[in-house]
Amino acid sequence: MPELPDIAAYISALESRIVAQPLGRVRLASAFLVRTAEPPLTDVEGRIVRELRRIGKRIAIGLEDDLWLVLHLMIAGRLHWRPPAAKLSGRQSLAAFDFPNGSLVLTEAGTKRRASLHVLTGEAGLRSVDPGGIDIFASDFTTFRAALTAENRTLKRALTDPRLLSGIGNAYSDEILHAAQLSPITLTRKLEPRGWERLFAATRHTLEL
Numbered sequence: 001m002p003e004l005p006d007i008a009a010y011i012s013a014l015e016s017r018i019v020a021q022p023l024g025r026v027r028l029a030s031a032f033l034v035r036t037a038e039p040p041l042t043d044v045e046g047r048i049v050r051e052l053r054r055i056g057k058r059i060a061i062g063l064e065d066d067l068w069l070v071l072h073l074m075i076a077g078r079l080h081w082r083p084p085a086a087k088l089s090g091r092q093s094l095a096a097f098d099f100p101n102g103s104l105v106l107t108e109a110g111t112k113r114r115a116s117l118h119v120l121t122g123e124a125g126l127r128s129v130d131p132g133g134i135d136i137f138a139s140d141f142t143t144f145r146a147a148l149t150a151e152n153r154t155l156k157r158a159l160t161d162p163r164l165l166s167g168i169g170n171a172y173s174d175e176i177l178h179a180a181q182l183s184p185i186t187l188t189r190k191l192e193p194r195g196w197e198r199l200f201a202a203t204r205h206t207l208e209l
Helices: 004-018 122-127 141-148 155-159 170-180 193-207
Strands: 025-028 049-055 058-063 067-072 077-082 093-099 102-108 116-121
Touching (some): 004 049, 004 058, 067 122, 141 193, 155 170, 170 193
Antiparallel strands (some): 025 093, 067 116
16 A cells, blocks of 8 residues: 555655646546535536645645545555557556546555545535644644554554555555554554654654655
């Protein structure tokens, strides 16, 4: 599953391609992708992209009139930048977002369809899909330690809980713990101060682009 660095890389690549560009049309190969009914998906068509954000492991595309497209790639979802009006061919293609300079195509490998698209309005809409975990790069050591010790859990479970930390999953949590030289089954309230210092530093270093 794409995690914080992967989502940040997607956003960085997309900003130069779609910000300030009108979203002409959204083409769906799978109606099950869209998980909201109001506002309708057609409301975003013709509107200019104003910004992109990361919400946990989701990519949020902000358009005019405070409308948002929020993509969750889940385990096997991937985004591809292709020529304008690219065909949705093959079973893996789920949707295409057409811009004047290219099409953003969403694919998902495998037989199960877990990727999702939400159409939301305003900040309240975005909060409805935000698990609430802190951003490691916007938080200091004290905030980080307080979040992970709110409950006495193993380090592995604490690092991967989206309500505690934003955007970290199994892959990067393993890298973080290896870099910090800490056991994944150590309980958060049993970790010594120097261990917390190593964990905080390793988390930031591992997740940096």
